[in-house]
Amino acid sequence: MIELKVRKVGNSLGVVLPKEVIHRLNAKDGQALFLIEAPDGGYQLTPYDPAFEQKMAKAEDLIERYRHTLHVLAQ
Numbered sequence: 424m425i426e427l428k429v430r431k432v433g434n435s436l437g438v439v440l441p442k443e444v445i446h447r448l449n450a451k452d453g454q455a456l457f458l459i460e461a462p463d464g465g466y467q468l469t470p471y472d473p474a475f476e477q478k479m480a481k482a483e484d485l486i487e488r489y490r491h492t493l494h495v496l497a498q
Contacts, residue, residue, distance in 0.1 A: 425441060425443070425444060427439070448468070448469075448470050449470060455470075455472070456468055457469050457470070457471065457473060459473055
């Protein structure tokens with residue numbers, strides 16, 4: 424467990440992530456991170472956009488279902 428402290432940043436509040444966390448998230452300066460609410464009421468911090476992942480899952484499903492049609496159209 425890593426303890427984070429909430430600090431005042433201008434007129435807002437923020438947290439500073441330790442170097443180890445930044446390394447594990449493979450995050451870069453200016454990159455977006457996503458805070459996802461978990462079913463148990465907690466939170467998960469991730470560099471992956473959950474909305475994009477849902478769209479990609481739907482796209483992969485469509486590609487799988489219409490693989491033959493897409494192959495014919497590509498010729």
